[in-house]
Amino acid sequence: MSSPVVEAVAMTDPPSATATPELSVVIPLFNEEASVRLLVEKLLDALHPLGFRFELILVDDGSRDRTPEVLRRLAAQVPELVVVLLRRNYGQTAAMAAGFDTSRGDVIVTLDGDLQNDPADIPLLLQQMESEQLDLVSGWRHRRQDNTLSRLLPSLLANRLIAGVTGVRLHDYGCSLKAYRREVVADMNLYGELHRFLPALAFIEGARIGEVKVNHHPRRYGSSKYGIGRTFRVLMDLLTVWFMKRFLTRPMHVFGYAGLAALVTGLVLALWLVGEKLLLGVDIGNRPLLLMAVLAILSGVQLFSFGLLAELQMRTYHESQGRPIYRIRATLRGPSAA
Numbered sequence: 001m002s003s004p005v006v007e008a009v010a011m012t013d014p015p016s017a018t019a020t021p022e023l024s025v026v027i028p029l030f031n032e033e034a035s036v037r038l039l040v041e042k043l044l045d046a047l048h049p050l051g052f053r054f055e056l057i058l059v060d061d062g063s064r065d066r067t068p069e070v071l072r073r074l075a076a077q078v079p080e081l082v083v084v085l086l087r088r089n090y091g092q093t094a095a096m097a098a099g100f101d102t103s104r105g106d107v108i109v110t111l112d113g114d115l116q117n118d119p120a121d122i123p124l125l126l127q128q129m130e131s132e133q134l135d136l137v138s139g140w141r142h143r144r145q146d147n148t149l150s151r152l153l154p155s156l157l158a159n160r161l162i163a164g165v166t167g168v169r170l171h172d173y174g175c176s177l178k179a180y181r182r183e184v185v186a187d188m189n190l191y192g193e194l195h196r197f198l199p200a201l202a203f204i205e206g207a208r209i210g211e212v213k214v215n216h217h218p219r220r221y222g223s224s225k226y227g228i229g230r231t232f233r234v235l236m237d238l239l240t241v242w243f244m245k246r247f248l249t250r251p252m253h254v255f256g257y258a259g260l261a262a263l264v265t266g267l268v269l270a271l272w273l274v275g276e277k278l279l280l281g282v283d284i285g286n287r288p289l290l291l292m293a294v295l296a297i298l299s300g301v302q303l304f305s306f307g308l309l310a311e312l313q314m315r316t317y318h319e320s321q322g323r324p325i326y327r328i329r330a331t332l333r334g335p336s337a338a
Contacts, residue, residue: 019053020053020104020105021052021053021054021055021080021104021105022052022053022054022105022106022107023047023052023053023054023055023105023106023107023108023109023126024054024055024057024099024103024104024105024107024108024109025043025047025054025055025056025057025108025109025110025111025122026057026059026096026099026100026103026108026109026110027039027056027057027058027059027099027110027111027112027113028059028061028092028095028096028099028112028113029058029059029060029061029063029067029071029095029113030060030061030062030063030067030089030092030095030113031063031064031065031067032063032067032113032114032221033063033065033066033067033069033070034221035113035114035115035220035221036058036067036070036071036074036113037070037074038115039113039115039119040056040058040074040078040081042115042118042119042120043056043119044056044078044080045119045120046119046120046122046123047119047122050123050126054080054105055080055081055082055103055104055105056078056080056081056082057082057083057084057099057102057103058071058074058081058082058083058084058113059084059086059095059096059098059099059102060083060084060085060086061086061089061090061091061092061094061095062086062087062088062089062090063089064089068085071083071085071332072332075332075333075334076334076335077334077335078334079334079335080334081333081334082102082331082332082333082334083330083331083332083333084098084099084102084328084330084331085328085329085330085331085332086098086326086328086329087328087329090326091193092193092195093190093191093193093194093195094190094326095326096110096190096195097189097190097326098326098328100185100190102331103182105182106181106182107126107129107179107180107181107182108179108180108181108182108185109122109125109126109177109178109179109180110176110177110178110180111176111177111178112176112177114219114220114221115217115219115220115221116216116217116218116219117139117175117176117177117214117215117216117217118177118214118215118216118217120215121139121177121212121214121215122177122179124212124214125137125139125177125178125179125212125214126179128179128210128212129179129181129210132208132210133208134208134209134210135180135181135183135184135202135207135208135209136178136179136180136181136184136198136199136202136207136208136209136210137178137179137209137210137211137212138170138172138173138175138177138178138199138209138210138211138212139172139175139176139177139178139211139212139213139214140170140171140172140175140211140212140213140214141172141175141214141215141216142171142172142213142214143215143216144216155172155174158173158174158234159171159172159173159174161238162196162197162200162238165238165241165242166197166199166200166203166238166241166242166245167200167203167245168199168200168203168209170199170209170211171211172211173196173197173199174196175214175216176195177214178198178199180198180202181207184202184205184207187202187205188201188202188205193233193234193237194237194240194241196234196237197237197238197241200241200245201241201244203245204244204245251307251310251311251313251314252307252308252310252311253307254307255303255304255306255307255310256303256304256307258303259299259300259301259302259303259304259306259307260300260304261300262296262297262299262300262303263296263297263299263300263301263304264300265296265300266292266293266294266295266296266297266298266299266300267293267297269289269290269292269293269296270293270294270297272289273287273289273290273293
């Protein structure tokens, strides 16, 4: 597969919006009418000097302001622009999935639409990807311009927790500015809040991952869409990623071990009680230990059954085609270049 960085050196013809792009930039948007026009301008300023073909995929995630109207006007003016309008607000993960499915580039770059990520850093990610032959390059906001108590401290704790659980050592999981090779994105299905765990999901698929320091600017327009209420959902998705990393292809191992432990415990207790009854003539009918033995045996059988069902589900998961988690209202492409 050709790299955009290499293609930029060899290419002499001007980029064409009708040809297949080497680079796709995917940006989810929600209520960003004040920043979207400036965002597109900064992206064009950063990418045009590179000299290779690219497309800008802006996904409106059911905005309640005038973001869709601004995008419609921009789509009629910018040849490289592709606008995806979702029917309602599905969340950032679904919006990113829609952008990935719409994209055509060999390399896909993602970033937020609030101008806190700097489009001028995109060439840094591409250079790092090419020089070290990486499959995914993640941005590291080493000088974040956010509130310390509400954003920086929780983010620091979350990054350490995620790195410890997933085994992928990154400083900044929450940075949306990332670059992916297409084959890595094609191997991943996104649900829930899994967009922040994309490096871990890519690692499960065998991707080579790197990190580069990027700029981070104070928010200029609107207010942040992130709150402390997302913490519970993130933790649940973290458990999902941990399970996928450890037991994606062998769920029987986790359920089987637990079921075996419960079953053995129950049988040992039951044999002990039977021995007391037969050898010592002790009445065991009202003893709590009998109830514990029965519950342990039943739990062991149930866990084994869950494991078998999970094995069947995993085979279905791997063999069937995924169903999209979003519905597109319209896809608008920019006019063809003259």
